[in-house]
Amino acid sequence: MFDAFAERLEEAWKKLRGQDKISEANIQDALKEVRRALLTADVNLQVVKQFIADVEEKAMGAEVIAGVRPDQQFIKIVNDELVAIMGESNVPLAHADQPPTVVLMAGLQGTGKTTASAKLALHLRKLNRSSLLVATDIYRPAAIDQLKTLGEQIDVPVFEMGTDADPVEIARQGVERAKAEGIDTVIVDTAGRLQIDTDMMAELARIKETIQPHDTLLVVDAMTGQEAATLTRTFDEEIGISGAILTKLDGDSRGGAALSVRRISGAPIKFVGMGEKVEALQPFYPDRMASRILGMGDVLSLVEKAAEQVDLADAEKMQEKILSAQFDFNDFLKQTRLMKSMGSLGGIMKLIPGMGKQISDEDLQKGETQLKRSEAMIGSMTVEERTNPDVLSSSPSRRRRVAKGSGFEESDVTKLVSDFKKMRSLMQQMGQGNLPGMGGGGMPGMNPFEGMFGGGGGPRPGFRGPGGGKSKKKKQKKKKGFGDL
Structure with a gap:
């Protein structure tokens, strides 16, 4: 995912190797390489400008530490800034004091929203939290069947009322079923569209108003790069979201989504999808992701x-x-x-x-x-x-x-x-x-x-x-x- 980005950053470190200290003269070439790396990774331009400015300011003000080479010092500064723009720390999924916790899943069609719903249910089961999947996507052919198949695969029940029912009513009754059966978390899979439209947002708003979710998660495709950040901001302005799930982060995505979403939209990335398997969902830790980006494992x-x-x-x-x-x-x-x-x-x-x-x-x-x-x-x-x-x-x-x-x-x-x-x-x-x-x-x-x-x-x-x-x-x-x- 971040291989090309890491290679570009490696060029930046080389600019400072052999130097006695970081200076205004020798840091400019390194900053140019970092800027190229960020732009190549499809990071939002506004984020790139702010990132470079912050790194330069901290690098010039950094005290020289005995025994630490300038390139090592620069890597530490870049690492800290990467963590900062991705959100400092992990933001866990909500857990209501009085169950069930209600999680509303939103997103465009093709982002892996239905699969992400099942992945999240499996993740919660590992934490000894029971789940109920609710199928409200009555528009996409076989969407309900897909969720039922995934539910059977991970042994998690799925609530559905067919394709003729009102999605808002399906969501309401799904939550009521979870309350009656003492289920810890309800995950409501909603319909997506090929693009944001009025009908989609209106339906999401009605579902959200009816079930009052504790977490509203937007599922976004990491392959869309910085566009993922813009999409997250739009959904947040229209219906209000509490976090994002980035899917397909294991593929050929250049990393721009992970580095742009929090700074542009304000919404934290809570989980990342690292593969097609239903087990391939991980909580998002900015410090760990920064470490991977810099090749530190x-x-x-x-x-x-x-x-x-x-x-x-x-x-x-x-x-x-x-x-x-x-x-x-x-x-x-x-x-x-x-x-x-x-x-x-x-x-x-x-x-x-x-x-x-x-x-x-x-x-x-x-x-x-x-x-x-x-x-x-x-x-x-x-x-x-x-x-x-x-x-x-x-x-x-x-x-x-x-x-x-x-x-x-x-x-x-x-x-x-x-x-x-x-x-x-x-x-x-x-x-x-x-x-x-x-x-x-x-x-x-x-x-x-x-x-x-x-x-x-x-x-x-x-x-x-x-x-x-x-x-x-x-x-x-x-x-x-x-x-x-």
Whole structure:
């Protein structure tokens, strides 16, 4: 999302490297790069001008700190200003003293409003808050069915009265149902239009007046850039909103929406959509987003993602297995699936400080491919082979059977077993705090991003994959994969 923006900012830091201190002379080139970065990210021009002025003022007035380079000092100033324009801190969803809390979802058609409603319900369930989804979009074909399908997927009830009822009455009765059943939060999904019109705003105003929501959230598409800020301001002036949800922030959006909405509209960004999956909704933290923009990662979000998926007892058992070198292919599969549940490999790496810049998209793609290849080979193993990988080392016939079952060469299975045993040994040494060779640049041949698990040839000639077609008969050349563990 912010890759191009981060690259531009990197140019700004370079302008100050090697300087003794920040001065009026050397800061201008750096400020020009920051301005270009913001404009390229489609940040509102008014916001850009104010941002540059504030950064310049603080940079010129900054005291020189012993041991801190000018470029590092400048990065800190830019980071603080990024946090400031995005809202300083997270603004949580409302929680009424007397349930139900009523949340009204508004937005144009195509922004992902219905999906965002379901995502929000799932997020609340993780906080032990029950929800009721209310379908008032009677205009868009299959909108009600879509919400019902999403509700079934996440096990959240949906209240609807068909397409002939008045949306205002549907919303009113939905809230009454929640009161009667003791449901904590009502999420009212409203109709959108291709553009703002009088009828749309009038209907929203009537629904809002009737149900008196505690939170009115505008769902906006991050792909619209600075236009998202203008849209948010218009909705706020017309019906009054308490916050925004930015969707599609994981796509090709240039970041202008995240950096413009709060300053232009005054409405805080409360949540961001980071993918199509119903689990892909995150509370918006300005400081964490600024850290991602500057390539510093986001460890807190990574920890929170892991905490949602990891069972503490399982983690302790896994640690014991690692320390005793009993980590097997079953454990590897479990950890791989756990990582997948947290998001894409690339998304996870970008949350780790420094990793986003160290690994190319090509390497990440290779890593994803190698993990899939490894899963396929492990899936063809017997229970004994998964539990005790050593039996594969001493049995060529077993390796041939696994290769045949998974569609790969025997050499691929041999490499998978070899890499796994190396990784198991390395993990044991890391767990015991005894990693030989680290003082001299790490363990030889243990670069974690060079040929991971079964790297090499593709599927066996004639192997029919999921699509049913035969693979190319020409044997593929061995390629270096994601990491040789």
